[in-house]
Amino acid sequence: MAQVKWTPQAADDLEAICLLIARDAPALDGIFADRVLRATERVAGLPRLGRVVAELGSENIREIIASHAFAFALYFSRELPPMGNELVEIRLNGQSANASDLAVPLAEYERARGTSHRPVQGEEAPEEAPRAGKSFYIETFGCQMNEHDSEKVAGVLLARGYRPAASDDEADLVFYNTCSIREKAAHKVFSHLGAIRKQRRLNPPVIGVLGCVAQQEGEEIFERAPWVSLVCGSASYARLPELLGRLEAGAGRVTGLSLDVDDCFETELTRRNHPFRAYLTIIEGCDKACSYCVVPMTRGPERSRASDGILTDARRLASEGYTEIQLLGQTVNSYRDPSPARLSFAELLGRVAEIPGIRRVRFTTSHPSDFTPDIVRALEENPVLCNHIHLPAQSGSDAVLARMRRTYTREQYLEKIHCIRSARRAISISTDMIVGFSGESPGDFGQTLALLDEVGYDQVFAFKYSPRPKTEALGWPDDVPDLEKGRRLSELQDRQRQIQVARNAQLVGKEFEVLVEGFQPRLGQAVGRTTGNRVVNFPGEDGWRGQYMRVRVTSAGPNSLVGERVQAGAAPGPVAE
């Protein structure tokens, strides 16, 4: 079997090889392929692919992928939202393994990557970076909320005269913006802290830990990693300029850990990483108390922004050329306008969608208990509101939902689904599921599988339960063995894959408007996304990014569609979304 020699170059090549995995996505395990596909969107356009194929020979590529699939997958798990960090069981061409099998290839890969260069948040540093001022590098773990927080932090740093560095090898200031929803994500932060210390022994940078792990671990981070200078939870980001000022004045250690906040962290200085999609936080924190979740402890209580400020920001983004706005909140639909306008969440959606220049509005993540029919009506009335709703169920069993403190029953959840499915236009639905929660019996798990069938989700993000510090469930027995959790996860993913195959097959022959988000040069493929959040690959050009195009679906895999552009003026086909 062909082997990759783990040099820094090979580590870089790994990214390019994954482009080929993405191309073969329908032949691979559904969930894995989907995650790789999404990750490759961020690295699409790498110039290395042609050289990799030339050097390794295309006939060897699949063998290489097979022998190193697990290292690839773990590498890409860094690039994904917190809910995507649990690539616990990956199957490829009939092979399968658990996370522990990843250790050796990952260590080899990490060693190689130690001297390789990667972009900051998917973006190369400017060629003509200003010479004055110190440089920064932010590595982000986690969800879109975290990504957007990093954009805001980068804006604050730029305003203070820092410039972006291409890697943590060379930055004067290295920040890890962390996520602690999954145990592995928290471990990753400490492993990065260890690695950067070794890597930069001769010219140590100022290191900061931001986000959920910072809030959760607090000053203990200084005990475990004394080379860290700044620990700041997401609820204290508004204090960042002050904390940076103290660091610049020579303070050895500074912290921002108060949860006593009544504002969202907002700044006009946000440096956005995406050229046509802009994130906009409308609500921070969470007042729910799910028994497994750290977010209320790390992000603080729920606090909504005034609607006029949100609309002003949205209008400014439109004038800057952004055509898609994604409204963010841990429980986005729990939004309560604190201003005299008292807009409901549905009304706010409608007002954002009316802004000239905005062609798509998305929102995430919705909580089922606060999901009301007026949200569906808003979607029906305004096609600018994307026809996709992410509605985390977490389990299909009432007993488990009760222990999770999710505040709804299976029946109540299904009522919300029925409301969405009854809309005048087709709305795709995705969800999150946790398997192996404390006390989850085989019967409980069977209820979750049955829920997949009953709802017919378009996408499911499923994870093995891992107890988190300071949560209610931490005190309960973690009584589903890890092997059994892995087996249940695999069964759930298999079932969902079949559902997606069947649902996507129905789309062949239909036409969609897609927003072109990327381009795979070697394959000559544009990568677009429908308003229903489906990925469509079709022959295209690099210059198409950011454009909206009509595409006819010619074939479908479980995780993405393949299509062809419909030329302007062609007779309209059946438009699906």
Ligand code: SF4
């Ligand atoms: S709703 Fe539950 S799972 Fe979601 S952030 Fe709040 S506590 Fe966590």
